[in-house]
Amino acid sequence: MKKYFKLFILLGVLFCATSSYAQNISDMRLNEVVVTNTEGFEDDYGYRSGWIELFYTSYGTVNIAGCYLSTDPNNLTMYMIPKGDVLTQIKPRQHTLFWADGVKERGTFHVSFNLEGAKEVFFVSTDGKTIVDRVAIPQLDTNQSYARKVDGEGSNKVESIVYKSINKTIKAKANEADPTVEGWVVCNAPTPSTNNLTLDGESKASMMQDVDPIGIFLTLTAMCVTFLSLIILYFIFKRIGKFHIKKKSENAKEATKNVANSAKADTSGQVSAETYAAISMAMHLYKIDNEAHDFENTVLTIHKESKSYSPWSSKIYTLRETPQVNKRK
Amino acid sequence: MYTGFANVTIGHILMILIGLVFIYLAITKDWEPMLLVPIGFGIIIGNIPLFPGLQVGVYEEGSVLNILYQGVRQGWYPPLIFLGIGAMTDFSALISNPKLLLIGAAAQFGIFGAYMAALALGFGAAEAGAIGIIGGADGPTAIFLAGRLAPDLMGAIAVSAYSYMALVPVIQPPVMKLLTTEKERRIKMKAPRAVSPTEKKLFPIVGFLLTAFIVPSGIPLLGMLFFGNLIKESGVTKRLDTTAIVPIIYFITIIIGITVVCYTHSDKVLQWSSVKIFILGAFSFVVATFAGVLFVKFFNLFLKEGNKINPLIGNAGVSAVPDAARVSNNVGLEYDKTNFLLMHAMGPNVAGVIGSAVAAGILLAFLG
Numbered sequence: 001m002k003k004y005f006k007l008f009i010l011l012g013v014l015f016c017a018t019s020s021y022a023q024n025i026s027d028m029r030l031n032e033v034v035v036t037n038t039e040g041f042e043d044d045y046g047y048r049s050g051w052i053e054l055f056y057t058s059y060g061t062v063n064i065a066g067c068y069l070s071t072d073p074n075n076l077t078m079y080m081i082p083k084g085d086v087l088t089q090i091k092p093r094q095h096t097l098f099w100a101d102g103v104k105e106r107g108t109f110h111v112s113f114n115l116e117g118a119k120e121v122f123f124v125s126t127d128g129k130t131i132v133d134r135v136a137i138p139q140l141d142t143n144q145s146y147a148r149k150v151d152g153e154g155s156n157k158v159e160s161i162v163y164k165s166i167n168k169t170i171k172a173k174a175n176e177a178d179p180t181v182e183g184w185v186v187c188n189a190p191t192p193s194t195n196n197l198t199l200d201g202e203s204k205a206s207m208m209q210d211v212d213p214i215g216i217f218l219t220l221t222a223m224c225v226t227f228l229s230l231i232i233l234y235f236i237f238k239r240i241g242k243f244h245i246k247k248k249s250e251n252a253k254e255a256t257k258n259v260a261n262s263a264k265a266d267t268s269g270q271v272s273a274e275t276y277a278a279i280s281m282a283m284h285l286y287k288i289d290n291e292a293h294d295f296e297n298t299v300l301t302i303h304k305e306s307k308s309y310s311p312w313s314s315k316i317y318t319l320r321e322t323p324q325v326n327k328r329k
Numbered sequence: 330m331y332t333g334f335a336n337v338t339i340g341h342i343l344m345i346l347i348g349l350v351f352i353y354l355a356i357t358k359d360w361e362p363m364l365l366v367p368i369g370f371g372i373i374i375g376n377i378p379l380f381p382g383l384q385v386g387v388y389e390e391g392s393v394l395n396i397l398y399q400g401v402r403q404g405w406y407p408p409l410i411f412l413g414i415g416a417m418t419d420f421s422a423l424i425s426n427p428k429l430l431l432i433g434a435a436a437q438f439g440i441f442g443a444y445m446a447a448l449a450l451g452f453g454a455a456e457a458g459a460i461g462i463i464g465g466a467d468g469p470t471a472i473f474l475a476g477r478l479a480p481d482l483m484g485a486i487a488v489s490a491y492s493y494m495a496l497v498p499v500i501q502p503p504v505m506k507l508l509t510t511e512k513e514r515r516i517k518m519k520a521p522r523a524v525s526p527t528e529k530k531l532f533p534i535v536g537f538l539l540t541a542f543i544v545p546s547g548i549p550l551l552g553m554l555f556f557g558n559l560i561k562e563s564g565v566t567k568r569l570d571t572t573a574i575v576p577i578i579y580f581i582t583i584i585i586g587i588t589v590v591c592y593t594h595s596d597k598v599l600q601w602s603s604v605k606i607f608i609l610g611a612f613s614f615v616v617a618t619f620a621g622v623l624f625v626k627f628f629n630l631f632l633k634e635g636n637k638i639n640p641l642i643g644n645a646g647v648s649a650v651p652d653a654a655r656v657s658n659n660v661g662l663e664y665d666k667t668n669f670l671l672m673h674a675m676g677p678n679v680a681g682v683i684g685s686a687v688a689a690g691i692l693l694a695f696l697g
Binding site for chain 1: 423424425427428430431433434435437438440441442444445448449453454455457458478522525527528531532535536539540543544680683684687688691692695696697
């Protein structure tokens with residue numbers, strides 16, 4: 001039984017670990033796409049080509065090595081993101097950009113296809129089947145991009161749509177992507193590897209100050225929340241306390257009753273062995289589960305008094321008297 | 330040119346004198362020596378005149394002091410201190426009389442009173458939040474929040490928080506006496522009931538789950554506080570408990586004490602804004618004491634005779650463990666030599682620790 005329990009725990013841990021991994025990959029989003037790039041951003045080789053920007057929406061770090069990018073729903077494994085490149089480790093809330101130039105020999109971030117004529121772009125999990133995100137590309141002019149208004153946000157995300165490779169038929173569970181979904185816009189000024197929407201720098205604090213210049217709203221809210229937390233805690237421990245007191249008095253009553261019964265039963269005047277057993281048990285329970293007594297360390301501290309002189313340490317008293325010889329006359 | 334003498338300014342000398350005063354108070358007056366000795370010496374270290382490029386000052390990236398300071402700046406040290414506090418705290422007084430929790434909540438008004446006052450004095454919302462937390466009378470919480478909301482004010486806020494915590498016996502008694510009648514000061518409270526080990530074990534688990542679900546932003550502080558308490562009360566992790574209360578807390582206290590005030594360079598501290606922070610700090614302590622004592626008086630209106638709470642323990646709702654509780658006890662003894670309030674005051678006192686961590690979480694959520 002114990003063995004099965006351990007196995008169950010192990011499976012549980014493995015399941016949690018797998019889920020958390022999947023959770024990380026599932027937080028990747030296609031964020032911006034440029035099909036034809038003639039005047040914009042150049043790659044490290046000095047070439048201009050279309051590109052796909054991904055955005056990681058989570059607050060952890062994820063490695064996207066082994067995931068796939070594709071433009072063909074019938075072949076979701078068109079380009080596998082190579083393993084072994086440290087740059088595939090994406091930091092929290094960061095972008096990464098893949099050049100769709102069709103020349104994968106140029107490096108990890110150059111995919112094996114281009115976007116000319118592509119209708120959709122897919123980001124696929126490491127199993128090659130689970131689509132993490134997809135975007136249908138509308139008609140774009142040269143140097144225009146199709147981008148999320150706010151990084152990682154918008155309704156075009158696809159939750160675990162599994163494409164069955166058998167017969168190459170596509171069976172989506174839900175959320176068939178709609179190219180005109182909310183949250184995506186055509187941009188005349190693409191923003192590769194940067195936020196699509198640049199905030200104007202207004203922090204939460206400054207927004208709070210605008211809304212609540214004298215601080216009364218925050219004060220009332222915070223005091224209410226603080227009180228609420230501690231009031232709930234108060235009620236919980238009031239109940240627990242009452243339960244504990246009740247249980248304790250019940251135990252005491254039962255113990256008294258048992259003692260009375262044993263006294264009645266023992267009419268001979270002799271103390272029976274059962275009585276001794278009951279007393280021993282009561283003492284034992286008192287010792288191990290004495291609820292009236294807290295745990296104590298029972299450390300005895302002895303302060304050593306240091307005195308410069310003490311007759312006990314005086315050498316003169318510890319020496320034996322010099323023997324004297326009494327001669328007989 | 331390369332010596333400190335060549336680069337010294339009047340600001341440096343003033344700050345060094347302040348550091349020396351702190352050390353003097355700690356050694357001769359025994360005012361919070363565990364804090365004031367490292368803080369005083371830290372102020373001196375931070376104000377030795379240096380010329381740039383030596384890679385030794387706290388302001389220079391990569392220097393030893395700068396690396397140690399990152400624990401303050403990034404908020405690593407305060408949760409570790411909270412771990413030790415949790416492992417040292419006995420919540421029995423609170424569990425035996427859970428209504429004392431509410432006093433800990435009421436006293437947090439000091440934080441928000443100071444927040445509103447700081448806004449009125451022209452501080453930004455984030456800075457006001459960081460200043461307000463001084464009223465929580467909890468050094469690690471103040472450092473944690475200041476590091477997140479207003480790192481530039483860290484030095485002034487830390488010095489202010491720890492100074493006023495040391496001055497609790499001076500600040501609180503006049504307010505307590507002002508707000509209470511002699512009859513109220515003589516109220517004798519019922520002896521707290523015995524608390525079972527089961528209740529003690531449940532408290533950190535239930536307390537954490539509840540507070541963390543309500544204020545998730547307080548997890549670093551609340552999580553470590555309750556975790557520390559659980560390793561103490563569980564009874565099966567004695568070595569972890571010993572590690573938390575001795576090596577960890579003393580090590581972090583030394584490091585935090587020294588580094589938190591290294592940033593009190595005269596250029597940053599000797600400013601009008603620092604003076605305002607010190608005034609607001611005192612104000613927050615007074616408001617917190619007011620709120621705690623008045624709340625008890627208000628609460629007493631609903632309690633039967635014999636169950637009433639002595640309003641002198643209202644001041645203990647600010648954290649400042651256990652100084653605030655000692656103040657309650659000492660003031661109580663002035664009026665009745667047989668009225669020992671220490672155990673009762675420990676209830677709101679530890680509730681104040683939870684309350685201030687919750688309040689810090691709320692401020693972080695709104696302003697961070």
